[in-house]
Amino acid sequence: MxxxxxxxxxxxxxxxxxxxxxxxxxxxxxxxxxxxxxxxxxxxxxxxxxxxxxxxxxxxxxxxxELTLTPLTEESRARYAQAWEELQVLFVDDPARAVGAADELVTRLIAERGYPTDNYDDQLAHLSVEHARTLGNYREAHDIHLANERGEASTEQLRQAVVHYRSLVAELLGDEPVHTPRHDGPVTDAR
CATH class of the missing domain: 1.20.5 (Single alpha-helices involved in coiled-coils or other helix-helix interfaces)
Incomplete structure (x- = not known):
């Protein structure tokens, strides 16, 4: 050659x-x-x-x-679903308290699945691997929750937070994720 x-x-x-x-x-x-x-x-x-x-x-x-994630038992799944239903009822009378309860419920649910919950940014990073599609909703809901704690959230923002939390709860419970529109249109069902 x-x-x-x-x-x-x-x-x-x-x-x-x-x-x-x-x-x-x-x-x-x-x-x-x-x-x-x-x-x-x-x-x-x-x-x-x-x-x-x-x-x-x-x-x-x-x-x-490296995480050891565990599926929820049927009992746990039913308990969280019931807690979510009760939270939606609470929203009617006390939206601010309902959003705080929703944030706590999501944190407990995440922890029970095996995700770390000590640091919010780490929690988001871990969730992003399997739940990236609803993570934006969770971020927005958590931001509204923090604004609510400062007394700066409107009732409409609180309603939107509950809708956003709902999508992550549904996904973590193994239900079909609820894809919520990102606009101020009416929401008729908060389940």
């Missing part, structure tokens, strides 16, 4: 390796985007680069894999 043939062969191999690496990275990126949904975009905005964001999301997956 001539030296020109060897050079061409080396160039072809280098190009094929580069294309393979590019395709592999694109596949990994699509997998993260698919798994994390809107959370992927949020983390990309937060980090200094897409590479750093993807490293953060892969690290979340690694830490999540």
């Amino acid at each position: 001539s030296s020109t043939g060897i050079v061409v062969l080396v160039i072809v191999i280098v190009v094929l390796v580069a294309v393979g690496i590019f395709a592999w990275q694109a596949m990994r990126r699509r997998a993260l985007q698919s798994k994390f949904g809107p959370e992927y975009d949020r983390v990309v905005e937060e980090q200094e680069s897409r590479t750093a964001a993807e490293r953060e999301l892969r690290e979340r997956e690694r830490r999540h894999a």
Whole structure:
């Protein structure tokens, strides 16, 4: 084989390796985007680069894999479903207290499933691996809960918090997640 043939062969191999690496990275990126949904975009905005964001999301997956998550027993599931029903009834008479109770209920439910609850940011990171689609709702609900504790939440915001908590509760209980619209339209059923 001539030296020109060897050079061409080396160039072809280098190009094929580069294309393979590019395709592999694109596949990994699509997998993260698919798994994390809107959370992927949020983390990309937060980090200094897409590479750093993807490293953060892969690290979340690694830490999540170390957790010992347990499914709820039927008794626990029924207990949480009943508590949620009671919370919705409470909302009619005392929306502020209902939102505080919803935040506590979600924290207990998350803890019983095996997620750590000591640090809110860590809790969000762990939840994002399996519950990324409802995580935005949970963030908004928790923010409203904090505003409520400061006496700064309107009744409409409290109602929206309960709707947002509902989507995560439904998902954690194994029900179909309730995809709530992100607008101020009326909600007819808070279950």
